[in-house]
Amino acid sequence: MADSNSKRKSYTADFIKSDTDEAVFLGNPLMDDMMTSIIALGAEVWANRRRTRIIELLMEKEGAVTREMIEAYVPTEDEEAEMRDERDAFIQLTYGHIARTGEDQTALDGSAKTNPGKASANETDDDMTGDAGMGMGG
Amino acid sequence: MMNRRTLFGASAATASFVGALFGSKKASTATTTSSKFSSADVEPRGSKGRLERLPRQHLEAQHDFITGFRVFANRDMTSAARRRIAKIMRAKGIDPTKRLSYKEVLGHVGGDPLVAASARMWLSAQQINWKTLYDEFHGNANAYLAEMEATDNAGPGTLELNPDMYIPEYLTHEIHIQPGGYVGDEFAGHIYHYGTNNFFEGRNDQDELHIGLATAMPEPEDGKVVRVLDQGCSCGQLSVALKERFPDAEVWGIDVGGPMVRYAHMRAVDIGIDVNFAQRLAEDSKFPDNHFDIATNNIMFHEVTTEAAHEILAESFRVLRPGGVYYPIDFYTGNPAPKGVFSTFRQWWDSRWNGEPWRLDYAKFDMAAAMRKAGFIVNENGPPSRRGARRNILGTKPT
Numbered sequence: 352m353a354d355s356n357s358k359r360k361s362y363t364a365d366f367i368k369s370d371t372d373e374a375v376f377l378g379n380p381l382m383d384d385m386m387t388s389i390i391a392l393g394a395e396v397w398a399n400r401r402r403t404r405i406i407e408l409l410m411e412k413e414g415a416v417t418r419e420m421i422e423a424y425v426p427t428e429d430e431e432a433e434m435r436d437e438r439d440a441f442i443q444l445t446y447g448h449i450a451r452t453g454e455d456q457t458a459l460d461g462s463a464k465t466n467p468g469k470a471s472a473n474e475t476d477d478d479m480t481g482d483a484g485m486g487m488g489g
Numbered sequence: 490m491m492n493r494r495t496l497f498g499a500s501a502a503t504a505s506f507v508g509a510l511f512g513s514k515k516a517s518t519a520t521t522t523s524s525k526f527s528s529a530d531v532e533p534r535g536s537k538g539r540l541e542r543l544p545r546q547h548l549e550a551q552h553d554f555i556t557g558f559r560v561f562a563n564r565d566m567t568s569a570a571r572r573r574i575a576k577i578m579r580a581k582g583i584d585p586t587k588r589l590s591y592k593e594v595l596g597h598v599g600g601d602p603l604v605a606a607s608a609r610m611w612l613s614a615q616q617i618n619w620k621t622l623y624d625e626f627h628g629n630a631n632a633y634l635a636e637m638e639a640t641d642n643a644g645p646g647t648l649e650l651n652p653d654m655y656i657p658e659y660l661t662h663e664i665h666i667q668p669g670g671y672v673g674d675e676f677a678g679h680i681y682h683y684g685t686n687n688f689f690e691g692r693n694d695q696d697e698l699h700i701g702l703a704t705a706m707p708e709p710e711d712g713k714v715v716r717v718l719d720q721g722c723s724c725g726q727l728s729v730a731l732k733e734r735f736p737d738a739e740v741w742g743i744d745v746g747g748p749m750v751r752y753a754h755m756r757a758v759d760i761g762i763d764v765n766f767a768q769r770l771a772e773d774s775k776f777p778d779n780h781f782d783i784a785t786n787n788i789m790f791h792e793v794t795t796e797a798a799h800e801i802l803a804e805s806f807r808v809l810r811p812g813g814v815y816y817p818i819d820f821y822t823g824n825p826a827p828k829g830v831f832s833t834f835r836q837w838w839d840s841r842w843n844g845e846p847w848r849l850d851y852a853k854f855d856m857a858a859a860m861r862k863a864g865f866i867v868n869e870n871g872p873p874s875r876r877g878a879r880r881n882i883l884g885t886k887p888t
């Protein structure tokens with residue numbers, strides 16, 4: 352993935368591309384993409400809310416704001432804590448209802464209504480014995 | 490302590506890069522930034538402790554969101570999916586803690602919208618995480634490459650890159666769907682470091698988890714620790730923590746990824762810790778026989794094939810001195826594996842869609858037997874590596 356304009360050394364090697372862009376969990380690839388879009392939009396809305404808060408803080412503290420001041424601003428611990436609470440409330444407001452989706456609508460016969468993904472070369476019929484570590488070892 | 494920022498004077502190159510980031514010619518520094526920028530150090534928003542802040546306010550805010558979203562996905566969505574799975578299985582008269590094959594599990598619960606959404610949302614956040622970082626580092630590639638070049642030959646510590654090294658195919662996947670994986674992107678170290686910071690939900694920004702592992706590291710019975718090896722070191726957080734735990738020892742961090750050890754070295758130079766980083770394979774490490782007193786690795790084994798795991802154990806046995814200790818840290822090693830339908834579902838999508846091609850094999854790997862086969866005396870009830878774990882496997886090379 353070396354920068355094509357660069358003659359600098361990248362120390363990279365060939366790699367095998369993942370096909371996760373093709374994953375369909377929600378029955379329709381567009382639905383999957385929409386979910387990603389909605390989460391990305393959340394990140395943008397939050398980034399703008401944070402920026403607004405920083406502008407307000409700078410206005411209060413300095414009386415004036417420049418772009419450089421916004422970029423350089425590092426919130427205090429208290430300001431971070433306050434923004435973290437706000438962020439979590441924002442996430443709950445925006446996505447919390449999804450965690451309660453279909454409590455009543457889901458057919459409990461387990462009939463597969465959506466395709467959680469195409470079969471993989473890695474799939475076997477064997478039982479697995481591991482824990483539910485999420486990805487990188489969490 | 491040597492700090493890279495004190496090694497170089499201020500420079501126009503950095504100022505113009507910072508200016509470009511801010512859309513202005515004027516460089517601006519964060520409140521915690523040293524006024525002495527290195528000629529190439531890219532740190533426009535300063536550092537918090539040992540973490541260089543992400544270089545732009547907007548990117549930092551996006552990552553703040555992703556951290557919060559990960560918490561939501563890991564807690565709320567996960568417990569909702571867990572409850573839902575239990576409900577579905579009970580309605581079918583099946584015990585949800587039963588061990589089933591993942592094909593059976595998918596047949597039972599894969600069609601449920603909430604269960605599917607729990608995986609989808611986690612993966613979508615993962616994709617957004619990598620994209621924001623990829624765009625930042627590639628969008629300013631020249632400045633970030635110059636930053637690494639400035640420390641390639643600087644100390645403390647050393648860096649060895651082996652661009653012509655043989656890289657087995659199994660190591661070339663985009664693990665965790667990180668763009669380019671560990672070997673294929675020049676900013677693999679940068680991207681991995683910041684991408685895992687939010688993965689750890691902000692609890693490892695100061696390497697806290699790695700410092701905890703280094704603190705728990707068992708020593709050889711004779712207490713002699715002259716050389717320490719960290720296999721699969723990635724961006725070097727455990728290697729650095731090991732040097733802090735064993736300041737008189739020579740510490741080596743090795744990784745297959747050239748960009749990984751390059752970043753690890755840059756970071757160690759920046760925080761002034763003397764570690765040797767080398768692009769080498771754990772199964773072909775090039776160290777002499779009987780060389781190390783301690784060899785360890787963290788969350789590496791679940792990312793290698795079974796065949797490679799046996800080779801790595803044989804190589805580790807070779808490079809450890811008699812009485813030296815081997816302390817691999819990963820899932821399942823030392824803790825009984827949980828089972829059940831929910832866990833199986835999570836393992837499946839993590840392996841299939843989060844780019845963990847070998848973890849299902851690893852789940853079946855008998856680490857204790859394999860370590861014995863390699864020659865180690867094995868203690869399956871070795872000291873735990875972290876709080877919450879009951880034990881960790883520990884190998885000793887017989888004297």
Ligand SMILES: C[S@@+](CC[C@H](N)C(=O)[O-])C[C@H]1O[C@@H](n2cnc3c(N)ncnc32)[C@H](O)[C@@H]1O
Nearest residue numbers: 671721722723744745746769770771787788789
């Ligand atoms: C999940 S990361 C572990 C990160 C690190 N140990 C830590 O605690 O943060 C796995 C790392 O091991 C490296 N790795 C995996 N197998 C390897 C091998 N056989 N030889 C060298 N490095 C390997 C990968 O390149 C990757 O950087």
